[in-house]
Amino acid sequence: MLVGLLLAASSAWTAMGAATWPESLPSILIGLSLVAVGYSLVARARRQRQPTEGSDGAESE
Numbered sequence: 001m002l003v004g005l006l007l008a009a010s011s012a013w014t015a016m017g018a019a020t021w022p023e024s025l026p027s028i029l030i031g032l033s034l035v036a037v038g039y040s041l042v043a044r045a046r047r048q049r050q051p052t053e054g055s056d057g058a059e060s061e
Helices: 002-018 021-049
Strands: none
Touching: 002 021
16 A cells, blocks of 8 residues: 555656656556555455454353
């Protein structure tokens, strides 16, 4: 996720300075897609770590 964010930010910064949007657009899109994939993996890992309601192992009386 961080690699994608850095790639997208770096490409956008370079494109702003040199006005080379067409050449930098693929790198920006690749970076943003890496950010999206990384975010979804982090969100999935967080959901799996949180205990679900009622599954603490204790039986109700």
